Amino acid sequence: MKITEEHIDAMRSERYRAAGEDARAIAELLREALGRLGFTADVAMPHGEKGDALFWPVLRGEVTVSGHPMVALGRIPLDSANRLAEILMRAALEEQTKKATTR
Numbered sequence: 001m002k003i004t005e006e007h008i009d010a011m012r013s014e015r016y017r018a019a020g021e022d023a024r025a026i027a028e029l030l031r032e033a034l035g036r037l038g039f040t041a042d043v044a045m046p047h048g049e050k051g052d053a054l055f056w057p058v059l060r061g062e063v064t065v066s067g068h069p070m071v072a073l074g075r076i077p078l079d080s081a082n083r084l085a086e087i088l089m090r091a092a093l094e095e096q097t098k099k100a101t102t103r
Contacts, residue, residue: 007065016067023069024061030071031059037087039080054080 039054060072076084 003065013067016063019067019069020061020063022061023063023071026069027059027061027071030073034084037084039084054083 037054041055055077058072058074060074062070062072064070
């Protein structure tokens with residue numbers, strides 16, 4: 001995709017700014033949810049050290065050139081990614097069970 005003058009002008013628009021605000025708000029909600037799950041801010045462990053701490057990467061609310069709000073989730077340590085996957089799987093199973101019992 002080639003960035004045109006129209007894209008640049010659109011980035012200055014109210015719609016583009018509103019999309020950025022929405023994306024940043026969702027990124028903040030994700031930070032809060034991860035914090036409640038025991039994850040901590042982007043803190044690096046000294047090389048070679050193991051710990052029980054769960055870390056998440058920087059979360060950024062962004063807007064694409066075409067004006068679509070996005071949340072960028074950077075790289076995450078393998079242990080933390082594994083734990084996050086476990087949490088999400090458990091939540092998905094609970095949601096499926098809830099839906100199955102309410103039918």
